[in-house]
Amino acid sequence: MKSTLKSYFFILSVSLFWGFSFISTKICLQWFTxxxxxxxxxxxxxxxxxxxxxxxxxxxxxxxxxxxxxxxCGLFGVFIYFATENLAIKMLSASLTxxxxxxxxxxxIIADYFVLKSPFTKQKxxxxxxxxxxxILVAGFNINGSENMVLGVILIVLSMIxxxxxxxxxxxxxxxxxxLKVTFYQNLFGMFFFMLTMPFNIPSFEGFNMTGLLHMLxxxxxxxxxxxxxxxxxxxxxxxxxxxxxxxxxxxITITASMFILNEKIxxxxxxxxxxxxxxxxxxxxxxxxESNAE
Numbered sequence: 183m184k185s186t187l188k189s190y191f192f193i194l195s196v197s198l199f200w201g202f203s204f205i206s207t208k209i210c211l212q213w214f215t216x217x218x219x220x221x222x223x224x225x226x227x228x229x230x231x232x233x234x235x236x237x238x239x240x241x242x243x244x245x246x247x248x249x250x251x252x253x254x255c256g257l258f259g260v261f262i263y264f265a266t267e268n269l270a271i272k273m274l275s276a277s278l279t280x281x282x283x284x285x286x287x288x289x290x291i292i293a294d295y296f297v298l299k300s301p302f303t304k305q306k307x308x309x310x311x312x313x314x315x316x317x318i319l320v321a322g323f324n325i326n327g328s329e330n331m332v333l334g335v336i337l338i339v340l341s342m343i344x345x346x347x348x349x350x351x352x353x354x355x356x357x358x359x360x361x362l363k364v365t366f367y368q369n370l371f372g373m374f375f376f377m378l379t380m381p382f383n384i385p386s387f388e389g390f391n392m393t394g395l396l397h398m399l400x401x402x403x404x405x406x407x408x409x410x411x412x413x414x415x416x417x418x419x420x421x422x423x424x425x426x427x428x429x430x431x432x433x434x435i436t437i438t439a440s441m442f443i444l445n446e447k448i449x450x451x452x453x454x455x456x457x458x459x460x461x462x463x464x465x466x467x468x469x470x471x472x473e474s475n476a477e
Contacts, residue, residue, distance in 0.1 A: 185418075185419045186419050186420060188415075188419075189415060189416040189418070189419040189420045190416075190420070190428075192412035192413070192415050192416045193412065193413065193416040193420070193424075193425050193428040193429075194428060194431070195409070195412055196409045196412050196413050196416070196428070196429070197428050197429055197430075197431040197432050197435060198431075198435055199404050199405050199408070199409050200405060200409060200429070200432050200435075201431070201432040201433070201434070201435020201436045201438075202400075202405075202435060202436070203400075203401060203405040204436050205436070206397040206398075206400050206401050206405070207219065207401065209393065209394065209397045210394060210397050210398055210401065212389075212394070213385055213386055213387055213388075213389070213390050213394055214385040214386075215383040215384075215385060216264075216265075216268035216269070216271075216272075216383075217265065217268070217376055217379045217380075217382075217383040218376075218379075218380060218383040218384065218385040219385075219398075219401075220260075220261075220264045220265070220268070220376045221373060221376035221377055221379070221380055221383075222385075222398060222402070223398070223401045223402045223405070223406050224260060224369050224370075224372050224373035224376060224402070224406055225373050225377075225402070226398070226399065226401075226402025226403060226406070226407075227369045227373075227402045227403065227406035227407035227410070228366065228369045228370045228373050228407075230402070230403050230407045231362065231365055231366035231369060231370075231407050231411075232366060232370075234362060234407075235362060235363065235366060238362070240360060240362065240363060242363065242366070244359065244363070244367065248355065248358070248359075251351055251354070251355065252355070252364070252367040252368060252371060253371045254347075254351055255348055255351050255352055255355075255364075255367070255368045255371065255372075256367070256368050256369070256370065256371025256372035256373075256374070256375060257371065257372070257375060258344040258345075258347045258348040258351065259344065259345060259347075259348025259349070259351075259352070259368060259372065259410075260348075260368060260369065260371070260372020260373070260375070260376075261372050261375035261376060262340070262341070262344040263341050263344045263345050263348065264341075264372075264376075265376075266337040266338065266340045266341040266344065267283075267337070267338065267341040269334075269337050270334045270335075270337035270338040270341065272334075273331060273333060273334030273337070282335065282338040282339065282342070283317075283338065283341075283342065284313070284314050284317030284318055284430055284433070285314060285342065286342050286345065286346075286426045286429060286430070287309075287310040287313050287314060287423060287426040287427050287430060288310055288314055289342050289343065289346055289426075290346055290349075290422050290423050290425075290426040291306060291307070291310050291423050293346045293350065293422075294421070294422060294423055297350055300421070300423075305465060305468075306423060308465060309427055309462045309463075309465040310423065310427065310462070311462075312458050312459070312461055312462035312465060313427045313430045313458070313459055313462035313463075314430070315455070315458055316430070316454075316455040316456065316457070316458030316459035316460075316461075316462060317430045317433055317455065317459060318455065319451050319452060319454055319455025319458065320433045320434060320437060320452050320455035320456055320459065346422075348368075349417060349422050349425075350422070352364065352368070352414060352417060353417055353418070353422075355414075356414060356415075356417065356418040357418070361411055361414040361415045361418070362411060364414050365407070365410045365411040365414050368410060368414075369406060369407065369410060413425070427462055427463055428463060430459050430462070431459055431460070431463065433459075434456045434459060434460075437452060
């Protein structure tokens with residue numbers, strides 16, 4: 183039970199920091215292309231995680247048969263996920279992007295059924311529906327896109343599929359290795375894939391200042407190293423469906439941060455959406471707690 187409560191804290195922290203990450207990303211894109219930003223972000227994360235492994239005197243050895251799985255984790259959960267999402271954001275409105283990303287719990291509940299043979303319970307379906315509807319209301323209904331709108335939608339759907347694949351690939355590693363080691367290799371291999379694109383994505387450091395550096399460090403140390411570690415710990419103790427519902431809290435964090443930092447306003451519809459998402463978290467975790475107590 184204590185592990186479950188800690189996992190709720192970890193996945194809530196992930197939602198909080200990733201909610202803020204959109205603002206830091208927007209600021210850093212003044213100097214970086216989306217791919218070069220991702221490369222430096224995960225380069226910083228890999229260095230921080232390696233130093234942490236050394237300071238805690240953990241070995242970095244992994245079995246040969248697990249290298250392929252960890253490479254795939256880096257490919258799907260870091261490279262493909264960020265590449266497709268960043269490209270989609272350039273083709274779709276922010277609202278439409280958020281709406282499609284909000285469908286992640288629905289994708290996860292379907293994947294859970296086929297991969298883990300987890301049944302569709304009333305509580306699970308209800309909490310997912312609340313979460314999706316709430317996130318759509320928070321995002322708004324501005325669905326204007328570019329002439330590449332269809333391609334943008336395809337890319338954002340691919341990003342969600344990539345994240346679900348990454349999550350299921352990661353689960354078996356949690357019982358075999360320390361989450362810190364798993365997170366290090368996921369970030370490292372993801373960084374290598376982005377490194378291959380660097381000759382075509384040279385950043386411009388003209389005007390790069392302390393503000394940009396602090397936001398870059400936030401993305402690398404907190405949003406990549408720490409959040410991927412927290413996510414790996416969370417999926418070890420709570421279901422991917424609940425984790426994905428928690429991740430739908432991100433738009434609430436983003437609009438709240440924008441309200442204070444960018445002086446943007448939140449309307450009544452967004453407030454109702456936020457309430458639905460928070461309610462979906464309570465429904466999902468209430469069911470989970472009952473199951474934990476029954477065990």
